[in-house]
Amino acid sequence: MVTALEPSRHPLAKYIHQLEQGLPMLIHSDLRVMEVVGILKSYGVVLDAYSNNLNYIAEHQFLNLFPFFKYFNGKVTPGRLGQFWWHDRINYEYAEYCMKSMFWHGGGGLDAYVDTPEFEEAARKAIAARWKNNPLMLGLNKLFPDYLLEQTRVMAYYTGLGQFWRVMSDMFITLSDRYDAGEIKTTSDVTQHVLAGLVADAAKPITYSVDIRGEKFDLIPESAGITFLMDTGVPYVEAIFFRGTPFAGTISFNAQASQISPDQSTFTYGALYADPLPVGGSGIPPTLLMQDMRHFLPDYLMDYYKETGRSEQDIRVKICKTFQKSMFCVTSAALMGLVPNGIGPDTLEKQQENREFFEFWMDRLLPSQIHVVNG
Numbered sequence: 001m002v003t004a005l006e007p008s009r010h011p012l013a014k015y016i017h018q019l020e021q022g023l024p025m026l027i028h029s030d031l032r033v034m035e036v037v038g039i040l041k042s043y044g045v046v047l048d049a050y051s052n053n054l055n056y057i058a059e060h061q062f063l064n065l066f067p068f069f070k071y072f073n074g075k076v077t078p079g080r081l082g083q084f085w086w087h088d089r090i091n092y093e094y095a096e097y098c099m100k101s102m103f104w105h106g107g108g109g110l111d112a113y114v115d116t117p118e119f120e121e122a123a124r125k126a127i128a129a130r131w132k133n134n135p136l137m138l139g140l141n142k143l144f145p146d147y148l149l150e151q152t153r154v155m156a157y158y159t160g161l162g163q164f165w166r167v168m169s170d171m172f173i174t175l176s177d178r179y180d181a182g183e184i185k186t187t188s189d190v191t192q193h194v195l196a197g198l199v200a201d202a203a204k205p206i207t208y209s210v211d212i213r214g215e216k217f218d219l220i221p222e223s224a225g226i227t228f229l230m231d232t233g234v235p236y237v238e239a240i241f242f243r244g245t246p247f248a249g250t251i252s253f254n255a256q257a258s259q260i261s262p263d264q265s266t267f268t269y270g271a272l273y274a275d276p277l278p279v280g281g282s283g284i285p286p287t288l289l290m291q292d293m294r295h296f297l298p299d300y301l302m303d304y305y306k307e308t309g310r311s312e313q314d315i316r317v318k319i320c321k322t323f324q325k326s327m328f329c330v331t332s333a334a335l336m337g338l339v340p341n342g343i344g345p346d347t348l349e350k351q352q353e354n355r356e357f358f359e360f361w362m363d364r365l366l367p368s369q370i371h372v373v374n375g
Helices: 013-020 030-060 078-085 093-105 108-113 117-130 135-143 147-180 187-200 228-243 285-294 299-306 315-338 348-365
Strands: 208-212 215-220
Touching: 013 315, 013 348, 030 093, 030 147, 030 187, 030 208, 030 285, 030 299, 030 315, 093 147, 093 228, 093 285, 108 147, 108 228, 117 147, 117 208, 117 215, 135 147, 147 187, 147 208, 147 215, 147 228, 187 315, 228 315, 285 315, 299 315, 315 348
Parallel strands: none
Antiparallel strands: 208 215
């Protein structure tokens, strides 16, 4: 007969016990469910655009040193140029911010693979073909042999994040459809939907090929074994939800005074920690995401925002607060998918392993907004 573990004494024990029972860190209420599903519907639409553009850049702007039209997906018209200059467009810069954050923080199989001899060999063949008739670039490549190689690694991250977001976009749109059909009623339903999606696509291969003058170059072949969940999903959660990067324009950071930790693993600038109030100010990358999402909010969520607080005057702050709630649901799903022994293991030893796993992550969430979103 299995003896249950003693209650955790962790400061966030309440949330540890919820995760152990398969419940999300976001406490249920009908209002929270409405907010989370609504914001993820909007987020899914935005991620569709982000994903398409990242993949377009990786496949069609390969080593383009001056990609003036990279945000146009190959469709440059006077009308679209006018929209771009008038800022009536999707802010693809945020997608690149997330990509660069992932590239900087690293982690996972994609990060390891782009440093392998196999990738370097394939990359150098593609580089040689790309600049075949350009002696200047070939000469520069000999003088600085790591520059174009590093840019090729960046291209791999463009498509890696693009393919990851492709799956997440479809997942969030389907979540909204199920909510509209009355199938999603609790925050647990939201988390279980995301968890099921993550598990279903966990082994989905991440591949990358470029076509140069009719010749195909496999930079990340399927044989490399790069997969959706462990090699792009987990590094994404680590880099964007937990670590992030300090936002220029909000505070003056003095690195010499250790106001920025030299240890990237201790960064707490991610989505789970961010103060929603500065959102809307210049220099804040998430402002771009909130601005994009406001255009695709479902009517029921927009009506709720109009009826609360300052109506639409502080809508980006409201969107950010709601988005954080949704990210605690998504993070809960990720942790449930990664827990060593699944939810509700049948031995005390396995329960203890799970407890230690959840306590480790709760240590990292101590300074997060977890109490605020559940307030």
